[in-house]
Amino acid sequence: MHPWNDPGHTVAERVDALLAELTLEEKIGQLGSYWSRTGSHGGGSGTDPVASQVASEEPAEPTGDRPGAGDEVAPMQAVFDAARKGLDKTAEHGLGQLTRVFGTAPVTAADGVRRLADLQQQVTARSRLGIPAIAHEECLTGFTTLGATVYPAAIAWGATFDPELIEQMAAAIGSDLAAVGVHQGLSPLLDVVRDYRWGRVEETIGEDPYLVGTLGTAYVKGLQSAGVIATLKHFCGYSASRAGRNHAPVPMGRREFGDVLLPSFEMAVRLGGVRSVMNSYSDVDGVPVAADHDLLTRTLRDHWGFSGTVVSDYWSIPFLQTMHRVAADSTEAGGLALAAGLDVELPETSAYADLAKAIGSGLITEQTVDTAVRRVLTHKIELGLLDPDWQPVADGDGIDLDSDHNRGLARRVAEESITLLANDGVLPVRPDHGSTIAVIGPVADDVRTFFGCYSFPNHVLSRAGSTDIGLPADDLVGAMTAEFVDAQVRHAQGVPILEADSTGIDEATRLVGDSDLVVLAVGDRAGMFGTGTSGEGCDSVDLSLPGLQGRLAEAVLDAAEAAGSAVILVVVSGRPYALGGLAERCAAVVQAFMPGVEGGSAIAGVLSGRINPSGRLPIGIPDHPGGQPGSYLAPPLGWYSDGVSNLDPRPLYPFGHGLSYTSFDLVDLELSTEQINTDGAVEVSATVINSGDRAGAEVVQLYAGDPVARVARPLKQLIGFAKVALQPGEAARVRFTVDADRFSYLGPGPVGPDYRRIVDPGVIELSIGRSSEDRPLQAELMITGAVREVGDGRVLDTPVAVTTVR
Structure with missing residues (x-):
């Protein structure tokens, strides 16, 4: 038995022995990754998605208004598709990681297990010393794969103010990942919100560093309790991009950076023991994080004591050449990143394929490579991948990724996150027998509005053209019908979520006049890169309700006032929207931050009083659409001061606010x-x-x-x-x-x-x-x-x- 395979030796001894045996090419292989994908999301009706995925290692022709636009699950994916290498070339001397075998095509758990096992066997066969790869997946709203429980979005975790519950949820997610052979989860997001217009607000835990750090640390502990490596992202600065625009520069001074953005990450490193960190795409004051030695090494490792791996956000290393323009070519980009302390390139080997050239040109030394490889091998040995009896999970039959246990946790998180913002006494609703409840609005009959952008139904299925979500769930209309069995629940959409179509407003206002109570449900549907109103690359120009929903709300409120009906405003969203001028006209206001697969029941239960709301705002709700700082963490000049400015930045409902049915x-x-x-x-x-x-x-x-x-x-x-x-x-x-x-x-x-x-x-x-x-x-x-x-x-x-x- 080789010493690196012998559990009788310490981890450090095993790593030293293996590192000494590897050639330079084999070391570099451990710092790369491979993403098995095609230009489509896998098989549609009548096809085997796994077979479709395996069939071609070449990218399909891009589709959409821009290359690959409707098909991307990572930024500028189509740009990099043309230069992809097959597994034979990528893993020629070994491989560090396998990227998202389950998460980018609609594969069943059993098919995904078989596919991952096949890829692992190919990787070990190509590795002279039989070294497997670490398999990673997204898991922010649960395991991002077909049929897995969709938990509430991270902004809803913040609304619970309950770290113990979030730790339990993360442990369940980790158990599901481990059951199918996944070793690393790319969560949680510990970015602290600085601008509500940013599309990824839904993926954050809120606008306060202590709340974000406490709940993020709880998530880390839960996920890693299942033997799965948690990955903090995005380290650091991403949430403070100029004008809330995805990937925009971060014009922030060191003091705000250190006092507001860094503490949540430090908590998860020092108190949570997180084992991996992902860099931010940002350049902060002109310095791209992927090339920032001060941040990735001095701060993270020298001061905080982090000993795990730093992995790149997808293609952030070649972005040093193409987007930040601090590198002349891919060789220089790879050298800059590795020297800064970035260990593993994801989602596939690109710039790191040229690390030998970077050594030859003097950009880095082989010792720099050794330092990164040592961290990767430490993970692999700690995970048991080099133990003599290790085998990939071979049988996924019978694995239940949407178990009753999962559903119970998803329900609890949803119920604890629903936040009652205002109530004149109309809630809880106790309708008379035979009374009519009008549920109006575009989120009322669309269960996808309960899910974040990294949930599988929105991340993959919707862009693949499927109307299925892959698991059972009630939309709000269905949940209200089940909750209020003695009432008649009727629905009118009014307007779409985003499209400028007002033809349904008249139907909605007529329904108001025929109803005893109105529930007006407005908000978001998450997507990516402009395909949604919230999510990665779905930034907002201001904080008005998306599309014509504001116009619908005004029309419904006018009709309700004429009819003498009470209106309960329910906002289902990933970011806060300006509710000034609307909230004051409503009998009650409820905020639900993308509450997941059990969200319909949770919202209906709060409205009926079956659930006493206990959610509190992890982020303020603004009064007006613009001119507000986007955080309660304001010094005197950032807060209201009479006579200084005509703009009042104070929120309509502040951070931490939430009402109850008791006192x-x-x-x-x-x-x-x-x-x-x-x-x-x-x-x-x-x-x-x-x-x-x-x-x-x-x-x-x-x-x-x-x-x-x-x-x-x-x-x-x-x-x-x-x-x-x-x-x-x-x-x-x-x-x-x-x-x-x-x-x-x-x-x-x-x-x-x-x-x-x-x-x-x-x-x-x-x-x-x-x-x-x-x-x-x-x-x-x-x-x-x-x-x-x-x-x-x-x-x-x-x-x-x-x-x-x-």
Whole structure:
């Protein structure tokens, strides 16, 4: 037995032995990848999609208005199709990764298992030492493959404010991936939202770094508990692209970058132990992340202690030549990326095929290659791929990717994410026998509106021309019909989601006049690269409802006011839309952030009162379509100031907001001490009481503000939270342990800015409340002592303990 195959040796010993045996060509092979695909999404009716996929290693002719436009599942995919190499060439000396065998064509679990096993056998046969490849898949809304449970979008995870639930969901996703032989999942997204117009808002967890970091870390722990490598993306800056445009430059200073965008990633690295990171497509202040040694090596590895692999976002390495123009050719692009600390090229070997040339020209050394290969081999040995008894999963028959367990978790996440924004008492709905409920709007009868852009039905099936979603699910009309059995539920679309067709508005308004209650359902349908109103490459010019939905809403509200009917506005979306002028005219407003396959039942259950809503906004809901900063994390100049500007940036509904069918009181704020040193800690506690008449859950939110700092700081920032479930009359004491590190920021030096993280003396304003704008409990904490520089290993979280008191 070779020493690298012997589990009796340590992982490091096995890696050293194998690395010493590999030739340069074999080392380079471990840094590449292969994507088996054709120009179509696989077989349609009457064909075997796996056989169709296997049949050709050559790309089909592109289709659509631009080359490959209707067929892409990655940016500019068609541009790279022409230069693709077959598996024989790509894996000639071994292979690092296999790309999305399940996720880009409609294959069953059993067929995908067989296809992956066949590819692994081909890879090991071509490898002189029989080294298998790591197989990766997308898994942001669940395993992105045919028939797998579609969980709520990541922005809905944020609305739950429930890290334990998100960890359980991720563990289930990881178990499904592992069951079919997948080793790495390309999730979670830890980008912090800076502009609501960005199409990928739906893939984020929200606009606050602590919320994003806490729930993202929980996802990492859950996925990796199943033995599957989690992958943070997109490191870093992607969400702050200019004007919210996908792949646009990021004109951001180091201080905002370090205080707002980096902390969520640092949490997942240091607290979650994540094993892989994917680079951002962005160039930040002119420096492309794929070539940024300071970020990929100094920050990520030297300061945070990350020891896993950095994988490229798809084709981001050749983009150094074609899009960023910092490399003259693919050889230079590959050399720049590898030297920066980018280990594996995805989705297929392109620039890294020329790494030997990069060594020959002096751009990199073989030692640089060795460093990256060592990380790849460490993963493979940790995954058991080089153990003597390893075999690929050979039998996928009987694997259930949409189990009852999955459905239960999807239901819980959906139910906890639905957010009640306003209610004049019309909710919960208790219709009389025989009453009529009008469900109006384009999202009401389209179950795809419940799914994110990386769900398989929207990611692959819809663009393949299929109307099937591959698994059972009720749209909102069906769910309302099932929920309100004593009422008559009728539907009119009114307008399409995006197309400019107003011919159905008259039918919708007539239905309003004939109904006792109106549910107006508007929002998004996710797609990619312009095929949807939300999703990757589906950016928005402003925050008006898509298409003619705003016009439909005005017409429905006019008709309802004339008829004396109440309107409940239900927004099913991946980003927040401006609701000023509409919300005030509605009896209730409900926000559902792409709630997944169980979303219809969850929304209907909130409307009926079967579910007491406990969702809270992970992102603000704007008042008007433009002129707003897109985040509550604003310094004084970014917030409203009378007489400074005619534009009021304050949201209609703020970050953290959400109502319930019961009431909660927050009382008895107490600090364990009113003064700490710059290296001290304080316990902040308060009591939450369910003062209503039914069980419910409140999210107790702890904020901090720094009224006099050395640089302009946010007026308030979330530093801790706890979701507390209480029975009527029950109370709980919530205790936050806050280290002084939690008040740190990148400050200036004595002469000029040096971007060192500091805690400085002075007053900190602490507050506990129900949202960023509803903070009834206030206290001041004095920090004393000299300015302290906070080094590596700072405290990133705020531990919380909840104790029932009566």
